[in-house]
Amino acid sequence: MAVEDKYISYRIYLVAFAIFLMAIAIAVKLTNIQWVEGDYYRKLAKERTVKNFVIPANKGNIYSADGSLLATSIPNYEIRFDAVAPKAEAFEKNVKSLSDSLASALGRPSNFFENELRKARANKNRYYLVARKLSYTQYSKIKSFPLFNLGAYKGGIIIEQETVREHPIGKIAERTVGYERTSHGGALDGKGIEWAFRKYLNGKDGKILKQKIAKGQWKPIRDINEVDPQDGYDVISTIDVYVQDIAHHALLKQLELYEADHGCVVVMETKTGHVKAISNLGRANDGTYYETTNYAVAESHEPGSTYKLADLMALLEDKKADTSTVYDSKGGVVVYSGKKVNDSHKGGYGKISLARGFELSSNTVLVQAVYNAYKNEPSKFVNHLNNFGLNKTLGLSIKGEGVPYIPQPSDKNWSNISLPWMAFGYGVHITPLQTLAFYNAVANDGEMVKPQFVSEIKEWNRTIKKYEKEVLNPRICSPETILKLQAVLANVVKKGTGSKLYSKDFSMAGKTGTAQVNYGKSGRSGMYYASSFVGYFPADKPMYSCIVVVHRPNTALNNFYGADVAGPVFKRIAQKIFTDAPSTNEIKNLNRKIAKQENNYDSYFVKSEKKLQLIPNVKGMSGMDAVALLENLGVKVRAIGVGKVKKQSLAAGQNIVKNTTILLELS
Amino acid sequence: MIANTQRFEQKVFQIAELTNQVKELRSEFVDRRSELMKLKMESTVSEKMIEKEIFPSTVPPIKIKVKKEEEKSFFKKIWQ
Missing domain, CATH: 3.30.10.20 (Trypsin Inhibitor V; Chain A)
Known part of the structure; x- marks a missing residue:
């Protein structure tokens, strides 16, 4: 026996020692993990299974005055396809019919989808995009298609949801309802009511702590939320969808008829300044019209003849002239500093009264009246315009209001023709909505109110904030002047430039305007017309005021005047509102006998x-x-x-x- | 304890499912409502009526209200 017992025990010691070393190493490592690196790992473990979730606050809705939804948040859907999930036979059996169905639903040829689906399967694409931004109806239809109806595991359909803002009434009033979005730089940006009232609409997000459980779900750790979400409030706008619908389509019809560049219409309640309808349509390259810019609010331009109401108001206030004062239209041309003021009617109107001159929109009469009265003290006239509020913005809730402009006699660029040109609406700038507010003040017996787009902020049925009418100027001129102006405005429709609009069924009052735009630039070649009509109805007891402006109507038919282009829109709206309220006839006796009728019946x-x-x-x-x-x-x-x-x-x-x-x- | 947790988790799954259902139903509601809105607009109706040669009226409807003469009660007749 070569091996002695002594060596065997050495060997055992050696192995035992090695095992002991290993045990020490394990103990050291354990200690290290448990105590030295313990905090880090415990945190990591917690992060994997417990997470703070944001509970998004529901955004409020925007309602119209009559309770229809103008804007709301709803999920929309994205459908993707896991091309590897379906079994080969299921895929082959259904791919053809699936492509046909997709073709009919999404408007692309069937073989396009078949190729794409096959390609996705060949490439083992597990996330092929089928369609995005689908409404619920489209989504539920696609979900029921062959193959997809087998579900996620057998059919390979992947559904993703995203919350978007939807406008149930479509393109109507889109710009005024507006939007809020994140721009490329990450900053928030927006337009219209959505943006102006975001403080109320958005609400505050909440927080909740959740722990991971099976099926990719998370369960809340506590019964209550860490931070409760606060839902956004609802905004009740002043827009009436039925009036809006008529305004939108009446404007669209005229724009299409005249192939105009763009136009806008605003309908406002006289007493309160509530905007009942506002439509802005601009022409796209293909000739269709879209709500692109809020022209009514933003576009400050030379108004032309609709500005003459301010002349008349100033003259009557200062008693410089009366409606019956007679002026000579001098053959339709008067000259100031070598520049001509022409009447649109060649040859002028002879000698007519100031009121008649206004009704016929005679440039020569109004310009002479203003020039003769104020040539020595133009600042007096300009101060009147300033006091009428024509040089100030209205302070609207929605952003982007255009700034009006009136040259002041103290300005450097004030010239000899500033005053006469101002008198027929040139050299001054004003937005359609500002013009409307001015005319509305006349309709409202001298009280100028601020146009409003929103009447109330609500949380369910509870009112959070009410927007009362805001008076900008309680009296822009004397009651006598107002009465005279109201009579003259009614006469414009009865027997003046607006006589084409006259209806025996309902009364209207207003003023036409046909302004030249861009006349100074590029040798008149860029010149075009802006036809407008602004007024109120009914003439004797104004309830609504309305402005219509159409830019660059087709002049080929030579009927580009305010009454031809803008007037019909005004009339259609007045007619709509007039025919909506039934007139009531009261009779006492149902059994009255009429001899003739009885006779007829008997025979x-x-x-x-x-x-x-x-x-x-x-x-x-x-x-x-x-x-x-x-x-x-x-x-x-x-x-x-x-x-x-x-x-x-x-x-x-x-x-x-x-x-x-x-x-x-x-x- | 385990059974309890299980039941709780079942509830969580159920809630997730119901939330999705709520979203879908809401989505459907808005979709249908927007369809209805478009259909009931005067412009849509009047366009459909053009082929039947029915146009929007230029005069408002007239409501005829019949005032019923109040039957005087016996007592009132006595005291009149």
């Missing part, structure tokens, strides 16, 4: 009671009676026209043959 009754054997003479009988009488005899009746029977095709006294047709001519 018919006698005839209808008789058992007739022959075709009766129905000439002179009212159509309604004749039809009833003849049909009861078993003849078929065809009637042409309305009124009383003039002619019957089967003569009286003929035998009655059932189902023959008798032709009645009525008139």
Whole structure:
């Protein structure tokens, strides 16, 4: 035996020592993990299984005045396809019919989808994009298509959801309702009511701590949220969708008819300044119209003739002239510093009163009136304009309001023609909404109110904030002046430039305007017209005021004037509002007998009671009676026209043959 | 304890499912409502009516209100 016992025990010691070393190493490592690096690992473990979740606050809705939804948040869907998930036979069986269905739903050829789907499968693409930004209806349709209806594991459909802002009434008033978005730089930006009232709409996000459980779900650790989310408030706008609809489509019709560049229309409630409708349409390259810019709010331009109301107001206030003061239109041309002021009617209007000059929108009459009265003290006239609020913004809640401009006599660029040019609306700038606010002040008996887009902020049924009417100027001029101006404005529609709009059914008052724009630049070649109409209705008891401006109408037909282009939009809106309120007739006695009617009825009754054997003479009988009488005899009746029977095709006294047709001519 | 946790987790799954359902239903509601809004607009209706040659009225409807004469009660007749 070569090995001695001594060596065996050495060997055992050696192995035991090695094991002991290992045990020490493990203990050291354990100690290290548990105590030295312990905090780090405990934190890591917690992060993996416990997470702070943001509970997004629900954004408030925007409602119209009549309670329709203008903007709300809803999820929209994105559908992707895991091309590896379906089994080969399921894929082959369904790919054709799936492509056909997708083609009909998404408007692309069927073989396009088939190729794409096959390619995705060949490339083992597990995340192929089928369609995005789908509404619920589209999404639920696509979900039910062959293959996709097998579900995520067998059919490979992947559904992703995202919350977006939706406008249920579509493109109507889109710009005024507005939006809020994150720009490329990450800063928030927006337009319209959405942006102006974001403070109320957005609410505050909450927080909750959750722990990971099976199926990729997380469970809340505590019963209560760490921070409770606060939902956004609802904003009730002043827009009435029915008036808005009419305004939008009436404007669209005129823009399309005149192939105009852009236009806007605003309808405002006279007493409160609530904007009932606001539509801004601009022409795209393909000739269709979109809400692109809020022209009514933002576009400050030379108004032309609609500015003449301010002339009249100033002249009457200073008693420099009266509506009956007579001016000579001097053949339609007057000259100041070598520059001509022309009337649109060649040859002028002869000698007419100031009021008549306004009704016919005579540039020469109004310019002379203003120039003669204020040539020595132009600052007095300009101060009037300033006091009427024509040089100030209205301080609207939505951003982007255009700044009006009136040259001041103290300015460097004030010239000899500043005053006369101002008198017919040139050299001054004003936005459509500012012009409207001014005309509305006349309609509202001198009280100028601020146009408002929002009437209330609400949380469910609880009112958070109410926007009362805001008076900008309680009295812009004396009541006598207002009465005169109201009469003149009504006459514009009765017998002036707006006479084409006159309707015997309802009254309107207003002023036409046809301004030249860009006349100074590029040798008049860039010149175009801006036709407008601003006024209120009904003329005697104003309820709504309205402005319509159409830029660059087609002048080929030579009817680019305010009354032709903008007027019909105004009239359509007035008509809509007028026909919406039924007129009421009260009568006391239902049983009143009218001799003639009784007579008619009795004679018919006698005839209808008789058992007739022959075709009766129905000439002179009212159509309604004749039809009833003849049909009861078993003849078929065809009637042409309305009124009383003039002619019957089967003569009286003929035998009655059932189902023959008798032709009645009525008139 | 384990059974309790299980039940709690079942509830969480159920809530997740219901939330999704709520979202879908809301989405459907807005979709349908927006369809309805478009259909009931006067411009849509009047466009559809053009082929039937029915146009928007230029005069408002007239409401005829019949005032019923109050029947005087026996007592009122006595004291009149």
